[in-house]
Amino acid sequence: MKKYFVFSDIHGNFKVLVDALEKKGFEVDNPNHHLISLGDHFDRGVENLSVLGFLKYFDRVGRLMMILGNHDEFLLKFLKGEDDGVFNVKYNGMGNTLIELSDKEANSMPKIRQSILGKYPFILDLLSKMKDxxxxxxxxxxxxxxxxxxxxxxxxxxxxxxxxxxxxxxxxxxxxxxxxxxxxxxxxxxxxxxxxxxxxxxxxxxxxxxxxxxxxxxxxxxxxxxxxxx
Structure with a gap:
């Protein structure tokens, strides 16, 4: 029987998520252990790249369902060019995410966007499949x-x-x-x-x-x- 392990609002904190899942008995290699995230995966914390890799892996193996949080939507709109990202960098901690995911040479918001999309071509699809x-x-x-x-x-x-x-x-x-x-x-x-x-x-x-x-x-x-x- 499948088990669904539910978490939310990790905001770029990867290690504490992994520790919490382990304490609850989540097994990485158990095909019956699935994840449900209630959103807000990124921003504020400093392990956003690890979070992205975690989401990508469990999405690829079909064991992850995700809700679109407001911070996920901030990132999605920035990467789609629908928002310049400045407000969310200044007030909502998105700067940490952009710094981690982009090249050091990317020195403007458009270049940061281009860098992230180039390095992680799957990211738009990952964010876009998050549900309400x-x-x-x-x-x-x-x-x-x-x-x-x-x-x-x-x-x-x-x-x-x-x-x-x-x-x-x-x-x-x-x-x-x-x-x-x-x-x-x-x-x-x-x-x-x-x-x-x-x-x-x-x-x-x-x-x-x-x-x-x-x-x-x-x-x-x-x-x-x-x-x-x-």
Whole structure:
């Protein structure tokens, strides 16, 4: 039976991800051990190249499903030439990713883009195949949640204000597992406890451990029918 190991928001932190997976029993060579990432693979950390290689390998062997986080979308738009990247370098930690992935001689944003695409021709395809959501029966894996507007109703948005999603999204029989919003403030506000552990409240589970600061990655495990394995 397949097992799905779920993680989120590693932000360029490779070693702590590998350690966390190992502690949870993930076996690299076990074809029944699969990965689900809830997004935000890059930026802020300093092991972005290792993260890219990790994603490429497990995607190639067909054992990885990925959600598109807002930081993944930042990188995708930059590489497609839809965004100049300056804002995200200045405020969102994308500079670390671009420095690691590009040649040292690339001394402008267009040259950095060209360098990365030349060195890693698979990267656009890898980023483009990241999904908005993944479902295993009644479990829905998502990055930040849903946002409401009068025009669209509830729609998936990878920069959603997660507390508004938790408080207002109508119950539909599903359990939503998300990243994006750090578990520490969620655990404190809703559950009145100080904890880096997954946030569990009603039909919501949050797992973003603020890895850049805590050096911790929360891992959840599910079987192929969506049952959580503890």
């Amino acid at each position: 959501k993944i479902e295993l029966n009644d479990k829905v894996f998502i990055h930040a949640g849903y946002t409401f507007s009068e025009e669209k109703g509830w729609y998936i948005y990878n920069f959603s204000k997660t507390p508004l999603f938790i408080e207002n999204y109508p119950y539909d029989g599903k359990v939503y597992i998300f990243g994006h919003h750090h578990v520490q403030p969620l655990n404190k506000y809703y559950l009145h406890k100080e904890s880096d552990e997954p946030f569990r409240y009603k039909h919501f589970i949050g797992i973003d451990a603020n890895t850049v600061i805590t050096k911790k990655v929360n891992i959840l495990i599910f079987d192929e029918f969506g049952n959580e394995i503890t």
